[in-house]
Amino acid sequence: MAGRFLRACxxxxxxxxxxxxxxxxxxxxxxxxxxxxxxEQATGLERRALQALKLGxxxxxxxxxxxxxxxxxxxxxVPSTVNKRLVGCLCEEDNTAIVWFWLHEGPSQRCPxxxxxxxxxxxxxxx
Amino acid sequence: MAHQAHPYHMVDPSxxxxxxxxxxxxxxxxxxxxxxxxxxILMTLGLVLLLLTMLQWWRDIVREGTFQGHHTPPVQKxxxxxxxxxxxxxxxxxxxxxxAFYHASLAPTPELGGCWPPTxxxxxxxxxxxxxxxxxxxxxxxxxxxxxxxxxxxxxxQAIQSLTLTILLGFYFTFLxxxxxxxxxxxxxxxxxxxTFFVATGFHGLHVIIGxxxxxxxxxxxxxxHFTSEHHFGFEAAAWYWHFxxxxxxxxxxxxxxxxx
Numbered sequence: 001m002a003g004r005f006l007r008a009c010x011x012x013x014x015x016x017x018x019x020x021x022x023x024x025x026x027x028x029x030x031x032x033x034x035x036x037x038x039x040e041q042a043t044g045l046e047r048r049a050l051q052a053l054k055l056g057x058x059x060x061x062x063x064x065x066x067x068x069x070x071x072x073x074x075x076x077x078v079p080s081t082v083n084k085r086l087v088g089c090l091c092e093e094d095n096t097a098i099v100w101f102w103l104h105e106g107p108s109q110r111c112p113x114x115x116x117x118x119x120x121x122x123x124x125x126x127x
Numbered sequence: 128m129a130h131q132a133h134p135y136h137m138v139d140p141s142x143x144x145x146x147x148x149x150x151x152x153x154x155x156x157x158x159x160x161x162x163x164x165x166x167x168i169l170m171t172l173g174l175v176l177l178l179l180t181m182l183q184w185w186r187d188i189v190r191e192g193t194f195q196g197h198h199t200p201p202v203q204k205x206x207x208x209x210x211x212x213x214x215x216x217x218x219x220x221x222x223x224x225x226x227a228f229y230h231a232s233l234a235p236t237p238e239l240g241g242c243w244p245p246t247x248x249x250x251x252x253x254x255x256x257x258x259x260x261x262x263x264x265x266x267x268x269x270x271x272x273x274x275x276x277x278x279x280x281x282x283x284x285q286a287i288q289s290l291t292l293t294i295l296l297g298f299y300f301t302f303l304x305x306x307x308x309x310x311x312x313x314x315x316x317x318x319x320x321x322x323t324f325f326v327a328t329g330f331h332g333l334h335v336i337i338g339x340x341x342x343x344x345x346x347x348x349x350x351x352x353h354f355t356s357e358h359h360f361g362f363e364a365a366a367w368y369w370h371f372x373x374x375x376x377x378x379x380x381x382x383x384x385x386x387x388x
Contacts, residue, residue, distance in 0.1 A: 035354065041352075044196020047196055060132065
């Protein structure tokens with residue numbers, strides 16, 4: 001009973017703390033003369049995206065995707081929020097047909113046409 | 128709402144494009160009814176619907192962008208492209224009137240007396256009120272830049288003052304143009320000179336009024352703390368639009384008022 005109560009307290013404080021980061025400060029505007037900064041006032045998805053960028057992360061794929069060699073040592077990294085993702089492989093840059101296949105969680109897979117290596121990596125979205 | 132893995136804004140269905148289109152239809156047909164039958168009922172209805180559409184559409188977008196945070200950096204980029212395309216379309220709109228003016232004035236027909244301004248037309252002196260108007264609009268271009276830098280530097284007081292000054296200069300321009308229209312010795316019915324002059328300067332005047340409204344909305348939003356020092360695209364779009372109106376005036380002044388007189 002006491003353990004359950006403790007756990008409930010812990011999760012609610014965790015949630016409070018998590019909400020705190022996403023909530024703008026109440027019109028603090030300490031840095032400038034009366035006009036807030038994005039840091040102080042941006043909200044919602046804009047705030048989450050900006051804060052992630054500040055940490056060097058890009059959870060919403062706003063930046064140009066990274067390039068990989070596609071070899072066994074340097075496979076194409078495919079971020080996914082679930083355990084599989086549909087991948088389209090161009091094989092060669094002037095190909096007109098795209099080869100589609102499902103990439104699953106686990107060890108890296110190869111394109112059935114050109115043999116490029118692909119690896120699914122779990123992608124966490126900020127809450 | 129489910130968590131999304133992309134930075135784009137999935138917009139909700141909105142009735143305002145439809146009410147805006149109906150307002151435009153009522154306004155144009157209402158104007159024709161006014162001109163031909165001297166009844167302003169339909170035009171008033173169109174104006175009321177237009178104002179209601181503007182108010183609620185603006186309110187919705189302020190909610191989405193400022194209060195719900197849907198305007199992420201990629202969304203802002205899309206808004207920028209949209210505004211640039213819109214202003215480009217406006218450039219071509221005015222290009223048509225300049226084309227008409229130069230078509231009529233570069234090789235004046237015998238019916239006009241083979242000269243420009245046409246025989247019997249006494250044009251306005253470009254070095255009187257039109258020159259003052261040029262100075263007023265150029266000054267407003269300076270004050271709107273002052274407002275922009277104030278916002279970027281976080282100077283709330285200066286931002287409000289300079290934006291107010293810009294809007295007042297816009298109103299002064301509109302007032303001076305109204306006086307010029309009232310005192311002009313020719314009318315829109317005075318042949319190709321009157322029609323090109325009043326259609327070109329009239330649409331420019333309408334755009335000054337629209338630009339002033341846009342800036343006034345920005346002033347209201349600035350007073351209500353909507354803009355941040357980094358994110359204030361509504362203001363930037365209004366400033367772009369204002370500069371566009373300013374440049375159109377320079378071309379009108381040089382072509383129609385100065386060269387054309």
